[in-house]
Amino acid sequence: MRRRLAIPLVFLFLALVPCSAHSAHSSSSDNCDEWSVEDVHFHERRACRDITTDLSNCPAASHVCDEREALSATVLTASDQCTCQSLRCANKGWRLAVNGTIVDKVRCKGRQWVSSGRAAPSFVCAKFDPSVPATSTESITTVKVEECIDPPAPFMCEVAPVNDPSFSAVCFRGQDSNLYCNSGDTVLVALTTNPGKPTDPPFYYTLQGSGLCNQETQKYEMTTLDISIEVNQVSCMQCPHMRGVATTTFQGSHGDAVFDRCIISCPTGTLKGYTLADEFFNANGGFAYYTYTGTEFYFVDSAGIRFVNADFYCENIPPDN
Structure with missing residues (x-):
């Protein structure tokens, strides 16, 4: 599914007064036809075409994507001669995805949207969700190990x-x-x-x-x-924790925590992990990530809390009656 996205303020400004934008940074001429190569390049960094949102850009696994997610656009002034117009997903936890790969932003260069030096004709906003199952893609399955x-x-x-x-x-x-x-x-x-x-x-x-x-x-x-x-x-x-359910020493009522490509989370409830303090702590953000320090492996959350023995469970608090 595709959806056309325009950046109205930027494109309207460029369509109506391109010569004014040029004159703000150069006094050589007020005629757009007489712009130098440098002038044209300067203008084209602000004159990107509409960009399309397309769900086909969604990563193959562990992400949900939404074409309707809000964007944050960097709108430039004439003094921003070294910074390209750029787009990001506006809401916390959402990242741009281009060709199945998470990127930080797409930017305007030579009147085209690019990401990591390559053209980005479309994109979609994606959010990490380990409960989303993996789907094989031809680019992966056709490559043998050797x-x-x-x-x-x-x-x-x-x-x-x-x-x-x-x-x-x-x-x-x-x-x-x-x-x-x-x-x-x-x-x-x-x-x-x-x-x-x-x-x-x-x-x-x-x-x-x-x-x-x-x-x-x-x-x-x-x-x-x-x-x-x-x-x-x-x-x-x-990594020994690509898929499957975590084992736990916790004896009370709980749900199972689930591994997905060495990231662990809970389908429902709060993720709790065993720590060096000999007790279970909440995992910040609801996830823990496999890491290697150069000498040992363990899970850590985004706040730096270390979990040992891959001992996790899901705390399911019953609703109030």
């Missing part, structure tokens, strides 16, 4: 070395920059530093959705801990 596709050349992002038996090489879809793991028991993770302790060893975090290499910034764009991040390296990691 046929991991190397990154395109020249490739501007650094590929993390595979120096640990827990890790495997990242593969790429054809000759673009979308990356994936080609084994059913691996999950894409990002190599990054601990935000609170920059001197600590790098952390590997479970990714939500997929990731891609931005050839312009030479960094990987992906989402983890429910936030969009850019990282220098990525890898694939073996």
Whole structure:
């Protein structure tokens, strides 16, 4: 299903007074036909065509998508000569998806909407939801394990070395920059530093959705801990919690917590996990993510609470009578 989206204020302004926009940054001429190459380029960064919302951009698993989600548009002034007009999903927890990949934003360049250096003719707003089942796509199922596709050349992002038996090489879809793991028991993770302790060893975090290499910034764009991040390296990691129900030592009445690609959550109720304090705590945001510190594996939530033994359950509070 497709829906045409216009950015009325921006396009109306450009359609009616393009020469005025030009004259605000250049005094060389008031005739649009006499603009220089630089002037045209400047104007075209604000003159993007309408963009289409299309559910076909929705990631294949663990996301819900809605064409009606509100957008946040960066509207530029004539002084913004180095910043492109851009779009994001406005509401918390919603991210733009282009060609099945979560991206931070799409921006206007050369009168076209682009994401990570590639044209983005359509998009959709997506929200992480581990209860949504995975659906296979041809780009994944037709790639055999022994046929991991190397990154395109020249490739501007650094590929993390595979120096640990827990890790495997990242593969790429054809000759673009979308990356994936080609084994059913691996999950894409990002190599990054601990935000609170920059001197600590790098952390590997479970990714939500997929990731891609931005050839312009030479960094990987992906989402983890429910936030969009850019990282220098990525890898694939073996994980024993791709699917299934968590076991728990909790003895009271409870529901089952569910693993989905090494992210755990509750279909209903509040996710509770066992911590180093020898008690169960709520998982911030309702999710916990598999992570690797360089020496050990464990689950962590977006607030940094560490959970041990993959011991989780769902607290279901009965409604008031």
